[in-house]
Amino acid sequence: DGLSSSTALVASLAFLFISFPTEQFYVNLCAAALAGALLAFIPFNLSHRRKIFMGDTGSLTIGFILSALSLGTTYTxxxxxxxxxxxxxxxxxxxxxxxxxxxxxxxxxxxxxxxxxxxxxxxxxxxxxxxxxxxxxxxxxxxxxxxxxxxxxxxxxxxxxxxxxxxxxxxxxxxxxxxxxx
Structure with a gap:
């Protein structure tokens, strides 16, 4: 109930904050887009009445995007x-x-x-x-x-x-x- 999406949200925001000063446009855009999608998803994931289940396809896609983000920026x-x-x-x-x-x-x-x-x-x-x-x-x-x-x-x-x-x-x-x- 919100575990995968919340973890991915924090991770995508972390990649955004770390890559933002480097002005790596595509990393910033992808991290912001993922964070926005997850922010829209989380209320339904946590809801008791209107539940949306991410499933393997959603979690694997998010994992792939996070792994791509991890490779896409200069760290230090x-x-x-x-x-x-x-x-x-x-x-x-x-x-x-x-x-x-x-x-x-x-x-x-x-x-x-x-x-x-x-x-x-x-x-x-x-x-x-x-x-x-x-x-x-x-x-x-x-x-x-x-x-x-x-x-x-x-x-x-x-x-x-x-x-x-x-x-x-x-x-x-x-x-x-x-x-x-x-």
Missing amino acids: HINNIGIFAPILILAIPIFDTFLVIYARWRKGQLPFLGSKDHYALRLEKMGYSRRQILLFTIIANIILAEFAYLVINLSWQYSLIVYGLTLAAALGLARRLLRVSI
Whole structure:
């Protein structure tokens, strides 16, 4: 309920804000168009009466556009590792992908078959409501987008610290989520 579209909205706005000063017209236009489309979609996605379901086609298309945006901009001239900023912007879908693949691999299942291994479903099993999970995801995504902005403007030493702390937090969360039986 709004998880994919909200995550994509924050990511597209992050790409827009990062690419805007570089005046890369097509990246800015694509990021703004995606953000606008998602803003129009989210109220229907969150509605209880008039629900629109994105489906695989919508989420895969949005993922493709976000991946193209990540490749389309210049990130920094300050440090060489600022180029990994898109990993922070897209950290939540990347985290979920690796969590699901690892959880299914551990159980001896194929990683490409559907199941209830996703982080949001694990959080729901832990007792969090869907609204709480959505709010947590949006806040985490905004923080990660801010980290991405930081790493393109900091020296490589400080950027490395930001990447390291983010990785440590992700591993800690993954460890906790993997304890939840599905």
